[in-house]
Amino acid sequence: MTRHAAIRPMAPRDPHEPHRAATPLELLFDLVTVIAIAAAAAALHHAIAADHAVEGIIGYAVAFFAIWWAWMNYAWFASAYDNDDAVTRLLTMTIMGGALLLAAGIERFAAKLDLSLVLGGYVVMRLGMIAMWLRAARNDPPRRAGALRYAGGIALAQLYWAALYFGLPPQPPVLLPLIMLGWAIELAVPAVAERAAETPWHRHHIVERYGLLTIIVLGEVLLAATLALEKAWDGSFDMRLVHTALSALVITFAMWWLYFAREPQLSSNRLSRSLQWGYGHVLVFASGAAVGAGFAVLVEILTGHSKIGLRAGDLAVAIPLGLYFLSLWLVRDRFELSGAARWVLPLSAAAIVALPFAIPALEAIAVLAVAAVAARAALAARSVSGAAADA
Structure with a gap:
């Protein structure tokens, strides 16, 4: 398979590769991320100005965690496995679409605690990452166990978010602890997966x-x-x-x-x-x-x-x-x-x-x-x- 083939194996990158820099695709991803961050910051400033600082800070924390966590997971994955083929580009663009959907839902969440667009966009972003990790598991046998833990852990977390949304809608005092539990599940995934096989990040x-x-x-x-x-x-x-x-x-x-x-x-x-x-x-x-x-x-x-x-x-x-x-x-x-x-x-x-x-x-x-x-x-x-x- 040639270097310019549309679909290439998701082989690991060299963690000591010289002159490694951000790719145009990663910079485009950052452009989408800044839109989501701007939406979260705008919701925070409107809430504080309206004398609803506590509600604004909680909403900002929830939205920012989702934006940052999806960005961080993609950044570390791309550092280890980016092969810049057509599938990688399309999956990354899918994740970007989820980020825009998330950004569009921040104002609704801040005003009404409506998680629908925020959660929908976040799940789209994370499903893209599951596909990325499954490709890595297929093409990097020495680190397959770790890649499968990533994919399985992310999928488990998304099942939790779906159950939270489609289950009995919790009242605000209950919603925050349940969201924090979801965060704990998400944060545990890399710690568990990297202990099985450390990814070759640069x-x-x-x-x-x-x-x-x-x-x-x-x-x-x-x-x-x-x-x-x-x-x-x-x-x-x-x-x-x-x-x-x-x-x-x-x-x-x-x-x-x-x-x-x-x-x-x-x-x-x-x-x-x-x-x-x-x-x-x-x-x-x-x-x-x-x-x-x-x-x-x-x-x-x-x-x-x-x-x-x-x-x-x-x-x-x-x-x-x-x-x-x-x-x-x-x-x-x-x-x-x-x-x-x-x-x-x-x-x-x-x-x-x-x-x-x-x-x-x-x-x-x-x-x-x-x-x-x-x-x-x-x-x-x-x-x-x-x-x-x-x-």
Whole structure:
């Protein structure tokens, strides 16, 4: 079978393949993912602005988990098995169609707890992954047991979601624990499957894929900055909106700088470390997009379209930004840094969240975010220099 055949075996990729980068198909997949993330962030910002923060956060968490989990599973599979044949392309496009269906249902879920479109889109995405894993099981005999565990575990989880939807409709107090049980089933699948046979994922490729999604979620903050500037010149000039846009820009740059620091994101291929890093990034992604939702809430407040006050709006930015800092500590800094540098992000996270309770805080939050970048970089460089001197 030639390299350009329409259908090729789903053979494993070389985990040490040089110059491995994201493919055009993966980038198209990311484009669909950003639409779903934008829909989830928009639902969150509308809920907070309407003074329904608790309901909004729950809905956002449910929707974002579905988006992230489907994206993550595809990213790790493609890192190990992407052969770019016609079947792979069609299955990937099927998964993309499910992502769009999921995105279309987020507003209905946020307003009415209607899971139909969200769940339908999610199941379509996961059925595509079952087919992918069955192809891998057929064409990679040494790792067949692991691939079949993936396919079987994903199928079991989808049966659970279907039973949840078609069974007796639960009331909201019961719905959340049942959803969390479904999450637990989903999260257990890779841990169980990888212990049977570890997939040959490519570390550089995976780190790049996660970095690209981070840039996508940071785009939500820049989108809110654009919205603030647009509203600032909408009829009458409002300097407060300009300050909001500038703060959003500065905070976006700080978030980018912290994520793409010189320290490696994933310096070990051990399964336990890979699972911590891979799973922990859901907090990085979700909090990053939520910062954008928080800035959109501030725009609503400053233009008189919100039921909450300015301090609550500052908290809508500060809380997810603090969580973003803490998440980077959880997935990277506590492993890669030592000494005082290791504690810059958690201490900065606590200060950022506390700041709105003390003073009108948006510009101060931006200054603190920049200070955290500078302090972490200086202390990390000093730590490296000290280690080199000791050697």
